[in-house]
Amino acid sequence: MAALVNVPTRAKRGDIIEIRTLTSHIMETGFRHTMDGAPVPRDIITSFTCRHNGAEIFRADLFPAIAANPYLSFFTVAKESGKFEFEWIGDNGYSSIASASIIVE
Amino acid sequence: MPATRRQFLSLVGSVTVIPIVALPPVDATPTMLNTAIRNVVGEAAVRIGKVKLEIPPLVENGNTVPMTVSVASPMTADDYVKSIHIFNEKNPQPNIGNFYLNPSSGRAQVSTRIRLADTQKVVAIARLSDDSFWQVAADVVVTLAACTEEVN
Numbered sequence: 001m002a003a004l005v006n007v008p009t010r011a012k013r014g015d016i017i018e019i020r021t022l023t024s025h026i027m028e029t030g031f032r033h034t035m036d037g038a039p040v041p042r043d044i045i046t047s048f049t050c051r052h053n054g055a056e057i058f059r060a061d062l063f064p065a066i067a068a069n070p071y072l073s074f075f076t077v078a079k080e081s082g083k084f085e086f087e088w089i090g091d092n093g094y095s096s097i098a099s100a101s102i103i104v105e
Numbered sequence: 106m107p108a109t110r111r112q113f114l115s116l117v118g119s120v121t122v123i124p125i126v127a128l129p130p131v132d133a134t135p136t137m138l139n140t141a142i143r144n145v146v147g148e149a150a151v152r153i154g155k156v157k158l159e160i161p162p163l164v165e166n167g168n169t170v171p172m173t174v175s176v177a178s179p180m181t182a183d184d185y186v187k188s189i190h191i192f193n194e195k196n197p198q199p200n201i202g203n204f205y206l207n208p209s210s211g212r213a214q215v216s217t218r219i220r221l222a223d224t225q226k227v228v229a230i231a232r233l234s235d236d237s238f239w240q241v242a243a244d245v246v247v248t249l250a251a252c253t254e255e256v257n
Contacts, residue, residue, distance in 0.1 A: 016211035029220070031197045058210065061203040065196050065220050067169040067251075073216035077209045 005086055007100040011078035019050065019058075020073045023088050023096060029064035045070055045090035053082040078104045138192055141199035142230065145190050146238045151230060155239040156189075158229045162244065167221040167251035176213035176231040176239070180206075186213035187232045195225040208234075220251035 003023040011017050023045070030042025042064065050058040058074045070088075086098040142151070159173040176186045185208045191201035204215045213231070221227070224247050230240040 029197070057207065059205040060215075061200075063200040063202060064198055065193060065201040067218040067220050071216070071218050073173075073214075074204070074206075075210055075212040075214055077211040079209065 003086065003088070003096055003098040005084070005098050005100050007084055007102055008078075009101070010103045010105065013078060013080075013104050015078045016075050017078050017102075018073060018075055019084065020071070021048075021050075021086055021098070022069060022071045023098075024069055025088070025090065025094070027062075027064065027066060027068040027070065031064065043091045043094075045088050045094065047087075047089040048072060049087045049089075050074070050076075051085045051087075052076065053080065057084075078102065080104050135194060138194050138199045138228070141192055142190075142228070145203075145230065146232075149236065149238050151238040151240045153240060155233075156229050156231045156241040158227065158241050158243045160227055160243050160245055163246045164221065164248070166249045167223075167247040168249075169218045169251075170221055170245065170247075171216070172219050172227070173214065173216040174229045174231075175215075176233075178213045178231075178233065180208055180211055180213055182208045183234065185210070185234045187234055187236075189213070189215055190230045190232070191219070192228040192230070193219075193221065193225055194228075195223040196221065201227070221245055221247045222250045223247060 006020040008017050025045050026043060028040055028043040032040045044064055045062050048060040049056060057076045060072060062070060081102060081104045084100045088096045155177045157175045164170050174189055178186045186206050189204045192199050193201055201219050206213055226242050226244055228240060228242045230238055232238055
């Protein structure tokens, strides 16, 4: 798995929790050239989505100005136990998923 | 300031014609920045405030610049942040990222790492649930640029 996700394993109902994700990707901007002047084609992640038990809780559009190996941190309210699903979509048919479970008590 | 620039150019043009062509397009990228912002906010007014942008004022390496943006919002069902949009002034492309939140986000705060091709201004704009827009800008000095270097 090329992605790292950090979600608390347990939380109290109503707590605001931080979710951090890091995925391995070159994020080639498409603005660079090789030494002999040929343009390097763009290859980036364009979209990130986080769902909790199927419902979208966070979404991001990414552009070439996002650094290589995109890192994202965001927050959500712990409402119920279940699964967080993470999805990265990008150029050249790139797709990657990850998941993490949480127990809300 | 298109009117001022036009006046200036016509003034210059009345004196001599040749240098006009040689003038570099100094405001070409800020125009792209304004266009990118208008694409998000439309005709709405963008007020200053509520948004906080934490980014180092001086970075050595523009390839990875940590950035945190937060918005002062109670994040309730009636009053929350719908989205946060980050822009830059001088990269080849004015957009950095769009982040979509909802009342159950709890806290309107997003962190990521960005690329900056030059010393420039970074702008963060938040859209609240009442469709008002709020912004903040930060200046960042970059000593090693990102994005456009050669691939070895």
